[in-house]
Amino acid sequence: MLFGALRFVYQGWIEKLYLEPTFFFKFYGFSWVQPLGETGMYFLFGLIALSAFCIMLGCFYRLASICFFLCFTYVELIDATNYLNHYYLVCLLAFLMIFLPAHRAFSFDVWRKPALRVDRVPAWTINILIFQLSLVYFCAGLAKLNPDWLFRAMPLKIWLLERSDFPLLGYFFQFPITAYLFSWGGAFYDLTIAFFLLNKKTRIFAYILVVLFHLMTNLLFNIGLFPLIMISSTLIFFSTAFHEKLLAHIGFQKNDHNFYTFPKWNKRLLQVGLAFFVFLQISLPFRHLFYPGDLKWTEEAYRFSWRVMLVEKTGQSTFFVKDSASGRKSEIINGQYLTKFQEKQMSIQPDFMLQFAQYLKSQYQKQFNYTNPIVTVNAHVALNGRVSQQFIDPMINLANIEDGFAPKKWILPLR
Amino acid sequence: MTLLLAMACGIDEEPSTDCIQGFDQKAMFENMATAIILPAYSQLKNQVDQLSIKGEAFTTNPSEATLLDLRSNFIAAYEQWQYAAPFEFGPAMDVFLRNSLNNFPVNVGQLENNIATGSWNFDAPDEYDKGLPALDYLLYGIANDDAEILAAFKEAPDAQKHRDYLTALIADIKTRVDKTTQAWEAYETTFTANTGTADGTSLSLIINSFNEHYELSKREKIGFPSGALTSGFPNPEAVEAYYSGHSSILLRKTLEASETISSQLKNYLDQVNAEKNGTPLSSLVKTQYQEIRTLADSFGSTSLSEIIATDIEKVNSLYQLISDQVVLIKTDLPSVLCVSITYIDNPSDSD
Numbered sequence: 159m160l161f162g163a164l165r166f167v168y169q170g171w172i173e174k175l176y177l178e179p180t181f182f183f184k185f186y187g188f189s190w191v192q193p194l195g196e197t198g199m200y201f202l203f204g205l206i207a208l209s210a211f212c213i214m215l216g217c218f219y220r221l222a223s224i225c226f227f228l229c230f231t232y233v234e235l236i237d238a239t240n241y242l243n244h245y246y247l248v249c250l251l252a253f254l255m256i257f258l259p260a261h262r263a264f265s266f267d268v269w270r271k272p273a274l275r276v277d278r279v280p281a282w283t284i285n286i287l288i289f290q291l292s293l294v295y296f297c298a299g300l301a302k303l304n305p306d307w308l309f310r311a312m313p314l315k316i317w318l319l320e321r322s323d324f325p326l327l328g329y330f331f332q333f334p335i336t337a338y339l340f341s342w343g344g345a346f347y348d349l350t351i352a353f354f355l356l357n358k359k360t361r362i363f364a365y366i367l368v369v370l371f372h373l374m375t376n377l378l379f380n381i382g383l384f385p386l387i388m389i390s391s392t393l394i395f396f397s398t399a400f401h402e403k404l405l406a407h408i409g410f411q412k413n414d415h416n417f418y419t420f421p422k423w424n425k426r427l428l429q430v431g432l433a434f435f436v437f438l439q440i441s442l443p444f445r446h447l448f449y450p451g452d453l454k455w456t457e458e459a460y461r462f463s464w465r466v467m468l469v470e471k472t473g474q475s476t477f478f479v480k481d482s483a484s485g486r487k488s489e490i491i492n493g494q495y496l497t498k499f500q501e502k503q504m505s506i507q508p509d510f511m512l513q514f515a516q517y518l519k520s521q522y523q524k525q526f527n528y529t530n531p532i533v534t535v536n537a538h539v540a541l542n543g544r545v546s547q548q549f550i551d552p553m554i555n556l557a558n559i560e561d562g563f564a565p566k567k568w569i570l571p572l573r
Numbered sequence: 574m575t576l577l578l579a580m581a582c583g584i585d586e587e588p589s590t591d592c593i594q595g596f597d598q599k600a601m602f603e604n605m606a607t608a609i610i611l612p613a614y615s616q617l618k619n620q621v622d623q624l625s626i627k628g629e630a631f632t633t634n635p636s637e638a639t640l641l642d643l644r645s646n647f648i649a650a651y652e653q654w655q656y657a658a659p660f661e662f663g664p665a666m667d668v669f670l671r672n673s674l675n676n677f678p679v680n681v682g683q684l685e686n687n688i689a690t691g692s693w694n695f696d697a698p699d700e701y702d703k704g705l706p707a708l709d710y711l712l713y714g715i716a717n718d719d720a721e722i723l724a725a726f727k728e729a730p731d732a733q734k735h736r737d738y739l740t741a742l743i744a745d746i747k748t749r750v751d752k753t754t755q756a757w758e759a760y761e762t763t764f765t766a767n768t769g770t771a772d773g774t775s776l777s778l779i780i781n782s783f784n785e786h787y788e789l790s791k792r793e794k795i796g797f798p799s800g801a802l803t804s805g806f807p808n809p810e811a812v813e814a815y816y817s818g819h820s821s822i823l824l825r826k827t828l829e830a831s832e833t834i835s836s837q838l839k840n841y842l843d844q845v846n847a848e849k850n851g852t853p854l855s856s857l858v859k860t861q862y863q864e865i866r867t868l869a870d871s872f873g874s875t876s877l878s879e880i881i882a883t884d885i886e887k888v889n890s891l892y893q894l895i896s897d898q899v900v901l902i903k904t905d906l907p908s909v910l911c912v913s914i915t916y917i918d919n920p921s922d923s924d
Contacts (some may be wrong), residue, residue, distance in 0.1 A: 316911045319770035332594045472914055476896070476902050481804070482801050488804040489796065526804060538900045540908035543591045546900060553778040 159226070159248065160208035162383050164201050172199050175240055178495050181517055182237040183510045184560055189366020191235040194341070205229045212253070229254040238510070239503045243294075243466050244384040250290060250439075251391070257428070258283050259418050266411050276418040282432065283418075287394045289436065292352035297443040297464035299348030305431050305455070307345065312542035313470035314344075321378055347371055355395040385403035417506070449565050455541060455572035457507050458565060473505030473549065475540035477515065479522045482530040490518060506539055506552065508569050515556030533557040535558070547573060586639035592911035596844050601773050602765040605837050609902075611657040612763065613830075614617040614754045621743075628743040634734040634823065635727040637719070639654070640652060644712050649849045650746075651705050655826035657753075659786040659834060663764065664756030668749040672698035672787075677706035677793065678811045688731065695745045706814070707742050714816030740741065770911045777912050783834045784903045784914065791828050791895050794820070797879055805871045807885065809878035818876035825869050828895075832862040835902060847909040854905055861898045868894060875887045 168170055176193045184191070194202060200355035206229045210243040233251045234240070262276040285310045306312045315337040322331045347367070354364035372385035393401075420428060446459035454469050455461055477490040492501045495517070504510040513535040522528040533556045540546035547570070549557075554568040592791055627646045631639040654674055661671045673695065680701035687702055695703045715735070716722045726735050767775040792802065793813070798809040810819040840856040847854035868891050872880055881888050889894040 172800060211640065310591055316770075319592055319594070319911055320913075322769055323771070334591075337762065423752070470913075472904055473906055487804045489801050491915065537905050540904050541909055543908060545847065545854060545909060546904040 160207050160214065161232075163210065165205035165383075167200070167203060170205060170325050172499070175499075176233075176236060179237065179500060181238050181495050181500075181514075183504070183513055184508070184520060185235060185238050185241075186563075188235045191232060193236050202229050202233060206233070213260075216267050217260030219265065219267055219416065221254045223252065223260075224431065227256055237500075239500045241461055242382075242384075243461075243464055244382070244387060247294060247387065248464060251287070254286055254435075257431075258287075262418055262533065264405060276416040278416065279418045280420070286432065286435075288356070290393065290439065291391055292356070292386075293439055293443075294464050295348050295352045298466050299345055299350075300443075301463070301465040302341070302348060302469060303346035306454070307341055307387060307468065309340045310542065313467070314341050314471050315496075316543060317379065323380065335377035344475040356375075356399075357390060363431075365392065365395070391510060413571070441469065442447060450571075451565075451569065451573045456566065456569045457511070458569075459511075468544070469541060471506040471539055473546075475505045475511060475535050475537035475549075477518060478534050478536070479518050479528065480532040480534070481522075481526075481530060483528075486528075488522075488526075505537065508566055509561060511535055511538050512556055512559060512561050512566075515559075517558040533555055576769070592845070596841055598768040598776060598841075599765055601837065601841060602708050602768075605779070605834075606761050606765055607659065608877055609656075609833060609837065610660055611757060613653075613660070614750075614757055617650070617657045618750055619652045620653045622748050624650050625743050625747050628739060628740040635723060635736070637723060637733075638713070638739070639724055640719070640726075643841040644817075645710055647705070647708055648817065649707075651819065651823060652826050653816060655703060655823055656713075656830045658827065659783050661786065661832055662782045663760050664753045666759060667756065668752050669696075670749055670753055674746060675706065675813075676701045676702040676704060677813050678815060679706040679710050680712075681710060684738075688734050691734060691737065693738075695739070695741075703742060703745060705746070707817075708739070709814050709816045711739055712741065712743070712817070764900050772913065775851045779834060780838075780907055780910070780912050781914060783831065783909075784899075786827075787831050787850060787902065790824075790831075790901060791892070791899070793894045793919065794824050794827070795877070795888060798877060799885065799892060801889065801892050807881050809881045812877045812881075815876075817920065818878070819874075821869070821872040821880070822874055824877065825866075825872075828862070828869060830863055832859075832866070835859075839904065842906065847905070849901075851906060854901065854909065858898070858901050858906070861894070865891065865894045865898065 174178035176199050193199060204227060209222040209226035209229065210217055213226060227249070230245075230252055234245050234249060250567065259279055262274055262279070268275045302308075306568065307314075311334060316339050317333065318331040318340065322328045324331065351364055351368065351371075354360040356369070359365075369389055372389050377382060443463035446453045446463065448457065449457075449458040453465075471521055475492070477492070479490060480487040480488055492504070492514075496514070497505065504514055515535065517531050519531045522531045534552055534554065535550050535556060536552050537549040538546040539549040549570060551568040551570060556568075559568070575897075598657060623646050624643075627639070627643040631643045657665070658671055658675065665671065676699075683700065684707055685701045692726065693702065694700070712722070715725050724732075726732050726739070729735070763884040764775050767773075767778075770776060793811075796802040798808050798810075798812045809815075813823050814820050837856050839859075842858075843853060850855055868887070872891075877888065
């Protein structure tokens, strides 16, 4: 994560994603999260890097993990355009780590205060991480069980074709059969890998598969740090003995057996909290059942559900703002308000369109004295190699629609 | 696992037309290069060479005859530019050809200031003081009538400065057009061999630059002047070639160039069986261009600024027809050919 923060600085993404835009898309309920200006943003990323470094060394761990979780989550909440499942995973793991005694051995804190040293921790501290990672894989696998993925090998077919310059394997990418093999193999891997990792007999082979799989996806696709995160975090599946042997190799000796126990007074609280966390994590990926339509199309209940690599979408949306009083109407050039990346993301996500429409409403009230501006959109989206379809009801006035958790009836269904 | 393999194979037996491979992209690119792109540049180069000669004739001997001669050559060059404009990648991109030749509407204040101070920088792509629009102003708009315009280059106190600026403008155009044309000689092989669907392949370059130019034309040539983008308040002086009043004809040339490029993609679209609501996508695109052309033809040679003032509804209808085409060529066409639109770029990771 230290590397991740430095990478952001190096790539100039802080400017591009948090300083250049004048408008930011929000997660529902988090519209109060604002970017902090140039100094603020660099300071924030500095804190992320520093706290990640401290967590790594186990140095002032509790403070560092709280700081990391808050700063990282804050950054992710600034602009929903940049939402990625693996950033969400980092937020969740960071949150869990606040409560884990991950600094009680082989750490700077133990060196500083040897009394902190423990060698045995309650099983839940490890199991909650195992649960979280297994859930990611399993839900990602379930999401792949859809007709596009299985019977059209989409969108992998498109993406593999783009990588036909890939060394050795590239030649095979031009054949549809390769895309089908990758699709089915990927779905099988996601659905089963957690079980193979849990089983002691198959664990080592499963882990080799994890490494190979993520190395492959890293080389093929533009997915940033995700492979690294998964390769390192799945090590948690291995037994204590395995980790201790590994550590002994590099000179860390294990000590007498100290058991870590949580203070009694908050044990009850912890149990309730854990149960709630687990419940939330299991139910979030299935909340789409409450929404009509194909969720690859509507993207309602799409986020926070481990739906990765499922869609290749292109869209275009032309907004119109009309003054109710004079009847004057203006077509909007999205680029005057949004960065290209924001425009691209907005053109395929209905909740972003709604936010943009309301922003246009306020802009036109302020700048051009429009009364009760009516905002409509002519939006077309093409999904997974199909021709496009009208995406949003072009007659609906988006300026007067409140965002919320109710199904968005103004999204036209995929035919 | 064997079962999965078997199932995967079974599925593959159905003929699938998604992102079909085996289409001869190379042959298509070769044809595009020899039939469209190279002729567009070489004819532009001819016109610009002439422009340079006529410009020199006018500045050495400003007269009504040399002015008219220069003007008619200027119009020919401006028309020819419309056929080269959609190919803003590779050699053209290297010299910012589109921004250098056709940033409009011209910024008259800045241009007059350049003339007065005798200093300018034509390498700044976002300035509006150069190229064909600047020539349009100098040759048609610098004074009220032809006699005064001639005087501005002949006997006015700053005539020398006007002549110098005119010469510099033409020289800059010529340098960039020459460089692009020459670079294409070597680039042609790269272009035709660069097959595939990824970013940076020739298919992606063509589709992206053709779309970007189409949208830019829609916006600059009609959207701003007609008021479609400005709450219905028209800006007729923002049309292309405002001073010579040649905007309608230039617009038609642009549309024609765009239609020609799209027709080059017809076979490709037909081979992937691209259909929308039961009609081949290639026919939908063609029909739409025909409708656009029919309406645009009815404008004759009357300038867009004049039609905006007298018959705005007609301009609005044309704008609507042109806008409807964007869905077909910018969203449908790339999607079925499995090419992504990259001029709307992706700075970050994906997942």
